[in-house]
Amino acid sequence: MVYENPEGIKIGLEIHVQLNKLKTKMFCGCSSDYHNAAPNAQTCPICLGLPGTLPVLNKKAVEAAIKVGLALEGEIAEETQFHRKNYFYPDLPKGFQVTQYDFPIVSKGKVVIEGEDGEHVIGITRAHMEEDPGKLVHLGSIEKSKGVLINYNRSGMSLIEIVTEPDIRTPKEARRFLDKLRNILEYLDIFDGNLEGAMRVDANVSVYWGTRVEIKNISSHKGVERALLYEIMRQKNVIRHGGKIIQETRHYDEGRGVTISLRTKEEAEDYRYFREPDLMPMRVVGWIPSVRETLPELPDAKHARFIEEYCITDMHARALTSKIMLADFYESICAKGVDPKIAATWTADVLLGELNYRDLAISSYDGKKIFFLNTKGMKIENSFKVSDMVELVPLFAEGKISDRSAVEVIRSILDSKGEKSPFRIIEEKGLSKAEDDLVSKVVAETIAENTGAVQDYLGGAEKSLNFLVGQVMKKTKGTADAKTAREFLLKGLKG
Numbered sequence: 001m002v003y004e005n006p007e008g009i010k011i012g013l014e015i016h017v018q019l020n021k022l023k024t025k026m027f028c029g030c031s032s033d034y035h036n037a038a039p040n041a042q043t044c045p046i047c048l049g050l051p052g053t054l055p056v057l058n059k060k061a062v063e064a065a066i067k068v069g070l071a072l073e074g075e076i077a078e079e080t081q082f083h084r085k086n087y088f089y090p091d092l093p094k095g096f097q098v099t100q101y102d103f104p105i106v107s108k109g110k111v112v113i114e115g116e117d118g119e120h121v122i123g124i125t126r127a128h129m130e131e132d133p134g135k136l137v138h139l140g141s142i143e144k145s146k147g148v149l150i151n152y153n154r155s156g157m158s159l160i161e162i163v164t165e166p167d168i169r170t171p172k173e174a175r176r177f178l179d180k181l182r183n184i185l186e187y188l189d190i191f192d193g194n195l196e197g198a199m200r201v202d203a204n205v206s207v208y209w210g211t212r213v214e215i216k217n218i219s220s221h222k223g224v225e226r227a228l229l230y231e232i233m234r235q236k237n238v239i240r241h242g243g244k245i246i247q248e249t250r251h252y253d254e255g256r257g258v259t260i261s262l263r264t265k266e267e268a269e270d271y272r273y274f275r276e277p278d279l280m281p282m283r284v285v286g287w288i289p290s291v292r293e294t295l296p297e298l299p300d301a302k303h304a305r306f307i308e309e310y311c312i313t314d315m316h317a318r319a320l321t322s323k324i325m326l327a328d329f330y331e332s333i334c335a336k337g338v339d340p341k342i343a344a345t346w347t348a349d350v351l352l353g354e355l356n357y358r359d360l361a362i363s364s365y366d367g368k369k370i371f372f373l374n375t376k377g378m379k380i381e382n383s384f385k386v387s388d389m390v391e392l393v394p395l396f397a398e399g400k401i402s403d404r405s406a407v408e409v410i411r412s413i414l415d416s417k418g419e420k421s422p423f424r425i426i427e428e429k430g431l432s433k434a435e436d437d438l439v440s441k442v443v444a445e446t447i448a449e450n451t452g453a454v455q456d457y458l459g460g461a462e463k464s465l466n467f468l469v470g471q472v473m474k475k476t477k478g479t480a481d482a483k484t485a486r487e488f489l490l491k492g493l494k495g
């Protein structure tokens, strides 16, 4: 199947990635860990842009940019340099942003995603380094705001801006691309995607191969998908009514799910870019081999290895490598000698399913347990241990607990906020698999108590057997093996 893109939709993304795992900001010694600091507490004359200060470039930020370039299979510039992008806005006290212009550190990369018609390659035009401005906090909605507060804690944080080619054809592909990119960046251990503002996206979109409109500063991947869906619909409506799409910048109002016109789009000339005289051009070419050596195994390679090494399905391998913490957690379980296929099922299907149901996201892994955040980004006191899975998998593999009981154990571990072990839960709840003697006794009782269903079954209503199996499971509180219960029932019904 080839996706024809009948509406000529072209989407390109610009992603600002904050290197929030670096200890310090881009040009000064202020801490990068500002998310819980009081407003404007983590600032200094450099990141406040006071006259007479000089920037000192953070070596780790350059290293991170090279890593990103290599991971995206891009070309690293032999020589690169910084420019000033001039504009006047309160989030930028210097009156210019230090960024890169015609000599970005990375060009021509790619990311392969699961597209509308199989594997789809999204070209990366460039990736460059720049500093983050401060943060404006509007009082009320952006259009009717009576005032604005400014927090400069974010000012001077290291950013990498990644720009894609307009190769994305649907809002869903945009979201998949962002998920994949976030995953790659987390593998590189340069940013924590769970922190507020870690990844901010501008999306360019056009329909019928026409004029493109930019939607600024969307903070979630789901938000990008929704904003694009809305904007595509809006553009098609304008054209249907004989109107013309104008090149402009729009804001996405997450609450109302609409885009609002902010201003007509600036051209590069408006920014009067010129070379940053306070920073020397950099030759990074000699540095590339040593950075390459530090590159970890990336998601696609890990995915292929998991299938090969653990003989698990493509789907399980994809789920387990979708987050570096989860992949590490799974490998720690396998390293303890448990069956990797069963461990994959209980981790990828049951545990992840439960986390989804509870709106929990994995936030970290310390080698022994994974920890969770709720979807609003709040840390919560809950975890799941490697040892929990190492206890549970053999119990299930050896037939000591039933399918249903194993699910119950996983739920109970999460309910107990990671306090109780599988052994303890199985004992407290009496979840050990019912012995055959007990099942056979309960089957006899069930047949005696449900004469109606028995008659129906004997009269040819096959479905009644399922009802009887259900009764046996209920009486044994789910500890019976459903297959054994069915066999015993069939025997009992014949006799």
Ligand SMILES: [Zn+2]
Pocket: 025, 028, 029, 030, 042, 043, 044, 045, 046, 047, 048, 156
């Ligand atoms: Zn500072």
